[in-house]
Amino acid sequence: MPVLLAAVTDSPLDVDAHVRAVDDARQGACVTFVGTVRNHDPEADGEVVALDYTAHPSAAATLREVAEAVVTQLDPYGETRVAVSHRIGRVAVGESAIVAAVSSPHRALAFTVCGELVDRIKHDVPLWKQQHLRDGSAVWSGLPS
Template sequence: MPVLIADVVDAPLDLQAHLDAVEDARQGATASFVGAVRNHDPQIDGEVTHLDYSAHPSASETMAHIASDVAARLDPDGVARIAVTHRVGRLGVGDVAIVAAVSSPHRALAFALCNELVEEVKRSLPIWKHQHNTDGDDVWSGLT
């Protein structure tokens, strides 16, 4: 089974745990992505202080489906290993919101899977972002 971790949690994320999960002697490449809360939003004036992420109750199940679907589309032979988690709750600037790690025998597949995995999570995972700024303004984003 190529999907080893696919979850939505309310605790800090650990890149090393994701890298460890996909480690395998048959794999020659590992690609990873770490998405952290930044102190600004290029589409909105003001400085970001923190984000509150909330999720639909089906978010963990949806994450598993996303990871399995991406694996089936891009890795029909099932040679890659995938670990991905999104965090919910209050996150400050610098806190990690998403971690993805993918290993495969060759780099092209690892890069392609990791990229598509993160893009599909962004498109389809039922998580909402409530951004808070230093000026007191706040902004809700739809699906992240």
């Protein structure tokens, strides 16, 4: 099973735990992606201090489906291993909102899978964020049209 962890959680994310989840003596590469909340956004008119992530009830299942689809599409031998989690709830500037760890026998495949995985999560997983600004206002982002 190439997807060892796919979670939507309100708990802080542990990068090392994701790396350990995909660790395997057969793997020659491990690529990680950590998406961190930043203090600015083009959609926000002011300094961002935190995000509130909201997820559809299907988000965790969709996250796993997306991860499995990416591995199936890009690794015909099924040797790639994935651990990925996305936060929900209040996430402060500087905290991790998403962590992905991808291991494979070769680095090129690990980089490719990790990049595609993050892009597909952003596009396909039903997660939305409300950006909280220093002035007390808030701006929604990622809502369906």
